[in-house]
Amino acid sequence: MKLEHIGMVGYGEVGKIFTEGLLSKVVDVSAWDLKFDATITPATARDAELAHAAQAGVLATESMKALCEKADFLISAVTASNTLAVAQAAALHIRPGAIFLDLNSASPGTKQQAAQVIEAAGAHYVEAGVMTSVPPYGIRVPMLLGGAQAQALAEKLAAFGMDAKAVATEIGVASAIKMCRSVMIKGLEALVIESYTTARKYGVESHMIPTLAETFPSIDWEATGAYFFSRVAQHGKRRAEEMREAAHTVQEAGFEPWMSTAIAGKHDWMAQQTRDGVFDDLPKGARWEEFADRLIAGTKHR
Template sequence: MKLEHIGMVGYGEVGKIFAAGLKRSVTGVSAWDLKFDAAVASAAVRDAELAHAAQAGVRACPSMQAVCASADLVISAVTASNTLAVVQAAAPHIRPGAIFLDLNSASPGTKQQAAQLIDAAGAHYVEAGVMTSIPPYGIRVPMLLGGAQAGALADKLRGFGMDAKAVATTIGVASAIKMSRSVMIKGLEALVIESYTTARGYGVEEHVLPTLAETFPSIDWEKTGAYFFSRVAQHGKRRAEEMREAANTVREAGFEPWMAMAIAGKHDWVAQQSSDGVFDGLPKDASWQQYADRLLSKSRL
């Protein structure tokens, strides 16, 4: 498998990390993002994104067609709700024989629809289940791959320094693993935020957290709480989108996704608080108590 030119679709946090991490292993990396489009983004946002790409040695493309034109490997790193839309836009332009690697958190059914479009264009669709938060790991984040070319691609990506493992030749298995896990992990985040903030409101957190430590002694509940609050405050909107796809996954399995939809609602709510400025001014290393106090202050207004 020859992969010399990589095209990133989505130049947000994940796209920037992957572009920077893979650039040294290939001939060139190009990127396309709606923020590059003057008709969509403000001049300030567009200029900042183009400047970042130029400084990183990434070629900013003017369109989806342009980013697909020379790419042996197209990597999609957008929000969950845009998973299928990106594939629909890329399919008419992707090169025959190219690989389309979908990093997005979407249900097996969504990934199967996407695969049909890419395969019909003569390219090869590979789904990825990204199994934990990317920033601490960079391109070494553990990923499970699925699809006819998953094994060959996993071998190639490991040569680039990535932690990629093929789990199936069919589409949907990797997504099912990822989304089933997301119900638990994103659910735990939502539960921690609701439980801790409630305990803080009643002044009983010094009694509640030790009982959690007794039941689950391997978890640092103070540190975990701070991390969960900060990540949801920063990425709640994206996490809510992922949980709606997790709900689709549950539904596709034949269950009613009551929990997944409730988790999506909690993440959406925290994201709205962040958008409203509730957490403005908190330091990067803020404690969970500082986040909870801001939420309590807002609720008591």
């Protein structure tokens, strides 16, 4: 298994972190993102992305085809809703024998469909369940791998200093673990935002939050609240897409995804607040109360 020429599909937060972390481990790192396409991306935004790639030492390719022609190891790091579309696009050009590592937060069924198109093209598909937020860990973020080549790839990635563990030879197991966890984690984020903001509106937060600490003393509820508000405000759209895939996971198991659907709605709502400028100019490291106050102020104009 050769992992000398890495091609990153998706040059967002995760793509940037992974390419930076892998640059010293392989021969070269290339990337493709729709943001590189001059026909759909405004010049200012496109130039900023290209400049970032150039400064990082990443080759920004002109198309998916150009990326696939260079890479023996493709990593897909896009939004959940684009998981299958990216695999289908890559399958048109991927080199036979290449490895396709799918980092995206998608349901087992979606990952199985993606695997079919990649394997039909003569390449090897490996799914990854990324088990926590990437930024604090970088390329050492814990990942669970699934697929026929999962164990061999895990050993190669370990040599790069990555924390990857093979959990199954079949596709769907790693994503099921990830998606079931997401229901809990993204659900807790949604609950905290709704609970804290409502408590703030009633002026009872100083009474309510200590009761959480009494019940769950191992959690710093103030710091956790600030982290949840900030992450959902920044990445609500991506989290909502992930929760829709979690809903698909629940449906694929034969259950009605009432909770997952509601969680996706809450994250979508927070993403809309961000797009509407509700959180503009909040400082980095803002307290949860500052986020809640902006949300409360917004209700006065409805």
